[in-house]
Amino acid sequence: MKLTLAPIPFYWPKQTVLDFYQQAQSWPVDRICLGETVCSKRREMRTEDWLDIARQLQAAGKEVAISTLALVEAESELKAIRSLCEQSDITVEANDLSAAEYLYQNGKAFTGGPFLNIYNVETLKLLAQDGLSRWTLPVELGQKELSDLLADIKREQLNIKTEVMVHGYLPLALSARCFTARAVDRPKDACKKVCIEYPTGIPVDSREDQRLFNLNGIQTQSGLILDLLAELPTLADMGVDAVRVVPSQPDMSEIIHTYARALSGETGLASPASSASYCNGYWYGKEGMASL
Amino acid sequence: MELVCPAGSLNAFKAAVENGADAVYMGFKDETNARHFAGLNFNDKAAQKALTLAREKGVKLFIAINTFANSENWSKWQQAADYAVELGADAIIAADNAVLEHVAKNHPQQNLHLSVQASATNAGALSFYKRHFNIKRAVLPRVLSLPQVEALADSSPVELEVFAFGSLCVMAEGRCYLSSYLTGESPNTVGACSPAKYVSWENKGDELNARLNGALIDCYSKEENAAYPTLCKGRFKALGKQFNVLEEPTSLNTMDILPRLHSAGVKALKIEGRQRSPAYVGQVVKVWRQAIDHYMANQDAFTVDEKWRSQLLEVSEGSQTTIGAYERDWQ
Numbered sequence: 179m180k181l182t183l184a185p186i187p188f189y190w191p192k193q194t195v196l197d198f199y200q201q202a203q204s205w206p207v208d209r210i211c212l213g214e215t216v217c218s219k220r221r222e223m224r225t226e227d228w229l230d231i232a233r234q235l236q237a238a239g240k241e242v243a244i245s246t247l248a249l250v251e252a253e254s255e256l257k258a259i260r261s262l263c264e265q266s267d268i269t270v271e272a273n274d275l276s277a278a279e280y281l282y283q284n285g286k287a288f289t290g291g292p293f294l295n296i297y298n299v300e301t302l303k304l305l306a307q308d309g310l311s312r313w314t315l316p317v318e319l320g321q322k323e324l325s326d327l328l329a330d331i332k333r334e335q336l337n338i339k340t341e342v343m344v345h346g347y348l349p350l351a352l353s354a355r356c357f358t359a360r361a362v363d364r365p366k367d368a369c370k371k372v373c374i375e376y377p378t379g380i381p382v383d384s385r386e387d388q389r390l391f392n393l394n395g396i397q398t399q400s401g402l403i404l405d406l407l408a409e410l411p412t413l414a415d416m417g418v419d420a421v422r423v424v425p426s427q428p429d430m431s432e433i434i435h436t437y438a439r440a441l442s443g444e445t446g447l448a449s450p451a452s453s454a455s456y457c458n459g460y461w462y463g464k465e466g467m468a469s470l
Numbered sequence: 471m472e473l474v475c476p477a478g479s480l481n482a483f484k485a486a487v488e489n490g491a492d493a494v495y496m497g498f499k500d501e502t503n504a505r506h507f508a509g510l511n512f513n514d515k516a517a518q519k520a521l522t523l524a525r526e527k528g529v530k531l532f533i534a535i536n537t538f539a540n541s542e543n544w545s546k547w548q549q550a551a552d553y554a555v556e557l558g559a560d561a562i563i564a565a566d567n568a569v570l571e572h573v574a575k576n577h578p579q580q581n582l583h584l585s586v587q588a589s590a591t592n593a594g595a596l597s598f599y600k601r602h603f604n605i606k607r608a609v610l611p612r613v614l615s616l617p618q619v620e621a622l623a624d625s626s627p628v629e630l631e632v633f634a635f636g637s638l639c640v641m642a643e644g645r646c647y648l649s650s651y652l653t654g655e656s657p658n659t660v661g662a663c664s665p666a667k668y669v670s671w672e673n674k675g676d677e678l679n680a681r682l683n684g685a686l687i688d689c690y691s692k693e694e695n696a697a698y699p700t701l702c703k704g705r706f707k708a709l710g711k712q713f714n715v716l717e718e719p720t721s722l723n724t725m726d727i728l729p730r731l732h733s734a735g736v737k738a739l740k741i742e743g744r745q746r747s748p749a750y751v752g753q754v755v756k757v758w759r760q761a762i763d764h765y766m767a768n769q770d771a772f773t774v775d776e777k778w779r780s781q782l783l784e785v786s787e788g789s790q791t792t793i794g795a796y797e798r799d800w801q
Contacts, residue, residue, distance in 0.1 A: 248645075249591065249642055249645070250592045250594070250595070251591050251592065251613060251614055251615075252618060253618075253621050253625075255592075256592050256593065256594055259594065260594070274591075274592075274594075274595060275590065275594070275595040275598040275599075276592050276593075276594025276595045276597075276598070277594070278598060279594045279597050279598040279601070280594055282598075293645065295538060295565075295566070295588070295589070295644060295645070295658065297538035297539060297540060297566065297658065297659075298538070298539050298540060298541055298544060298566070298567075298568045299541065300539070300544075300567060300568030300571055300572070301566065301567040301568055304567050304602060316647075316658075317647065318647040318650045318651075318656055318658070323540060323541070326540070326541035326542060327541060329541075330541055348647070348651065350646065350647045350651050351641040351642070351645065351646040351647065351648050351702075352613075352641060352642045352645050352646075353613060353640050353641045354612075354613035354614070354640075354642075354795040354801050355717075355795070355800070355801050356801070357715065357716060360715075361708050361709050361711075362709070365799060365801070366798075366801040367798055367799075367801070380708050380709060381708065382706045382707065382708045382715050383706060383707045383708070384685055384686040384687070384704075384706055384707070385686055385689055385706070385707060385712065387707075388685055388686070390652075390685060390706060391706075391715075393708065393715070398641070398716065400651055459654070460650070464654050465651060465653050465683060466647070466650060466651035466652075466654075467651055467652060
């Protein structure tokens, strides 16, 4: 089973991002997906900057993909996605059907991120016809649905690889509204990109101090971090091609190495602590926040 | 502009038809539709009655089959779609590619509308649905600003329907898992957000706690009106403050921008609320019918009658309304 480093969901300064991927070159990860998936106003890194890093990582032997914006509202955003889908250097990971459509129109094979609503094999069949070669299980699905879908893929003889998120804040929702700006009493149009001040988001607790959510700009994430380290052997047995680690803090080295060791067969490992506690409920068909 | 109205029961259906709906949308009594609540929706017999009523009054009948099918129960969605076709629905409103493909392949004459749950917010995504399933119309998520709706109406390959009034979903519909994160069940998987079976109320003398699967969503003093604990409208803590972190309890009301929606070429206005009472549906439909008719007759001099405004406020969540994402300030 391969190890995928998913895009950074947060807004980090350009130098932090460059340092992060400099380190990632030497990490034991097979695939790296990168790019801005949450908010088009985040411009520390331009599309060209992402493509540059992608080429460097590719030269260092990594399989790479540029991941697209998930909620595409403005014409300018759509235009940026269209031009990304026209370039031929780097594979594109579609997080919206607009990207899937343009990649199909350009005759390019593509992969799918966790924001595409793929709940059944009929959907996979259609997307595979359009050029989808790899897909990511929606984060609210668990072992039962994954197992059904893998059986369906086999039965339908689809040439498509399956990826499952195993670590990171779960991307739960996207909105027109910026909750980070709202939390600091700024309108979205005058947000001054304040999310750069919260490198692991803003935690949201109930009035009884139960951690519920994590605010990341227009995205609402889970308050707890997904951790499926213990399920890696099961995922491998099921026929999953790659597991996906989403950066949950700027320093991901220890977490990545722990996952890599587990993938190479080491047992009895525990995930090193990150910026919040862990959860795994979705995997067991329970509420996502549960820890079982 | 077509006025598309909700019905969660036969009585609500009647109220919509009698008060001036051009079309009424409804769903079946199972998880195939995104308002799957106990006691709501239509079995075969009620659907037949609704159809008869619709045909008598010359009102269109739309059927929402707009959740996402799973492998285990795929036949449920197929059967719902086949039955909607057999019934003679003027349109099937669907979100899932599997459902859309099933209808497009097996019933190519059937009119298909893309549900808001498909979360298509741009011309690229709409082209995908048009190419694969020849959809005739798309319902836009409540995340676009008015200029974005206007731009999309220009570039869209299909006609557009927008939400005009009702509950305000602050998240892009079809891409929100907040409910399953807290309860295990979401609009996409079971057709319900913050399902009632996970709600509990705790009377603590001076305070009333509203919980969802144990998590405290809100706590009301005696002076406050308690609202259903839809989790995005709860009062939580962030950055040391306690407030409506995601959204206040408020309703969407777009009557003020009716002229711009019309000139943009928006073909239909949708009233949200299949979970609402027949009285609510009747009241809202009646006011909107008057507003649209008044606008069509006085396009250059349209103003919102204060009477309409107050009639809508009476039934609005938290007794306040907003234009929502259509207005940039709200974002």
